[in-house]
Amino acid sequence: xxxxxxxxxxxxxxxSGGKVEADDWMPDDYRAAVLKFVEMHANSELMGVLxxxxxxxxxxxxxxxLALTSKIQDEVGHAQLLYRVAEDLGKPREQMLAxxxxxxxxxxxxxxxxxxxxxxxxxxxxxxxxxAIVSQQALRDSSYAPxxxxxxKICWEESVHIMHGRDVVLTLMTxxxxxxxxxxxxxxxxxxxxMQMHGPPTxxxxxxxxxxxxxxKGNEQLRQEFLDIYVPRIWELGLTVPDAALHRDEATGxxxxxxxxxxxxxxxxxxxxxxxxxxxxxxxxHRAETQWVRxxxxxxxx
Amino acid sequence: xxxxxxxxxxxxxxxxxxxxxGSVRAPxxxxxxxxxxxxxxRRQESVRLWVVPRDAILxxxxxxxxxxxxxxxxxxxxxxxxxxxLEAARQRAGTSGTGGGGEGTE
Numbered sequence: 001x002x003x004x005x006x007x008x009x010x011x012x013x014x015x016s017g018g019k020v021e022a023d024d025w026m027p028d029d030y031r032a033a034v035l036k037f038v039e040m041h042a043n044s045e046l047m048g049v050l051x052x053x054x055x056x057x058x059x060x061x062x063x064x065x066l067a068l069t070s071k072i073q074d075e076v077g078h079a080q081l082l083y084r085v086a087e088d089l090g091k092p093r094e095q096m097l098a099x100x101x102x103x104x105x106x107x108x109x110x111x112x113x114x115x116x117x118x119x120x121x122x123x124x125x126x127x128x129x130x131x132a133i134v135s136q137q138a139l140r141d142s143s144y145a146p147x148x149x150x151x152x153k154i155c156w157e158e159s160v161h162i163m164h165g166r167d168v169v170l171t172l173m174t175x176x177x178x179x180x181x182x183x184x185x186x187x188x189x190x191x192x193x194x195m196q197m198h199g200p201p202t203x204x205x206x207x208x209x210x211x212x213x214x215x216x217k218g219n220e221q222l223r224q225e226f227l228d229i230y231v232p233r234i235w236e237l238g239l240t241v242p243d244a245a246l247h248r249d250e251a252t253g254x255x256x257x258x259x260x261x262x263x264x265x266x267x268x269x270x271x272x273x274x275x276x277x278x279x280x281x282x283x284x285x286h287r288a289e290t291q292w293v294r295x296x297x298x299x300x301x302x
Numbered sequence: 303x304x305x306x307x308x309x310x311x312x313x314x315x316x317x318x319x320x321x322x323x324g325s326v327r328a329p330x331x332x333x334x335x336x337x338x339x340x341x342x343x344r345r346q347e348s349v350r351l352w353v354v355p356r357d358a359i360l361x362x363x364x365x366x367x368x369x370x371x372x373x374x375x376x377x378x379x380x381x382x383x384x385x386x387x388l389e390a391a392r393q394r395a396g397t398s399g400t401g402g403g404g405e406g407t408e
Contacts, residue, residue, distance in 0.1 A: 077341050
């Protein structure tokens with residue numbers, strides 16, 4: 001079989017719901033697309049703990065401190081699992097970390113922003129994780145089977161984080177007026193990035209990640225699913241979503257909303273967000289300061 | 303020391319099958335066990351882990367051997383459709399409706 005015929009058979013296989021294992025033959029385009037997708041996901045898990053890390057020392061109770069520390073440990077664990085999936089596709093882990101620290105590869109927009117209050121910690125753990133789980137659940141069916149299996153494990157752990165976040169928000173919302181406004185202000189800050197998080201709608205005819213079933217749902221479908229579940233849960237607490245245009249069109253069943261700021265999304269994920277550079281600088285510093293641990297573990301002579 | 307890839311199998315409860323969980327990368331057995339514990343056992347979701355060097359696993363995925371295009375229905379319970387034969391046998395024996403469904407009837 002020629003490579004072209006082989007590739008055509010491969011794409012027919014994945015396009016019709018077929019699965020691919022790590023050591024199966026695959027066309028370079030597919031390998032590169034899965035790698036890029038998983039690498040960005042892994043980067044996001046690793047960078048995503050930094051906003052929460054800032055709050056370990058400031059958590060209001062011991063139980064919250066334990067839960068937050070545990071969540072952070074989970075997310076770093078997810079990064080490890082995902083880098084494992086990615087390195088089996090041919091890119092060494094050291095190279096992925098070097099590219100991330102050099103700003104050559106991306107991580108999710110929501111991790112480029114600072115956290116201002118404990119309300120932000122609740123909104124992140126509840127709604128950012130909820131928006132993430134909506135897309136991660138759709139990835140359990142990925143044509144790249146090692147990724148799909150990893151997502152099953154990750155989704156299970158993320159569901160704990162959402163409960164932790166919702167519990168933080170509910171505690172504040174049943175507290176003082178000051179605590180309630182702390183949550184509202186956090187929601188006001190995070191709504192824009194949340195609406196951008198799944199990305200602009202893509203054309204299903206040209207979106208290769210969708211055609212090859214690396215992901216099973218498009219960006220807009222994921223955003224609609226997120227709004228469907230979470231807007232009613234936000235409203236029932238007496239919170240106001242900071243978008244006057246947001247409503248569910250009863251005729252179509254679809255959510256209408258103010259067009260998210262896609263320029264902001266592009267700018268933020270290319271390293272121009274308010275906390276992009278400080279977060280990367282922290283990671284670089286941390287990597288340099290822990291070099292001796294890796295050397296000791298790997299038996300490198302001093 | 304170079305890292306190796308280790309495959310991790312986990313048992314959720316005593317008596318359950320060992321199920322493949324995923325893999326870890328580690329330079330030696332001791333660290334492989336530590337990583338496996340961190341990624342596949344820190345929520346009390348496992349009572350036992352098996353950690354195996356990936357290159358020790360033998361794989362067979364040859365469809366000619368595993369999915370041969372011959373009728374293998376005689377090897378499966380569903381390959382035996384006895385409903386009508388059982389009914390006929392009961393009628394001949396004059397015991398219709400007394401024996402219940404019997405195993406193997408769908």
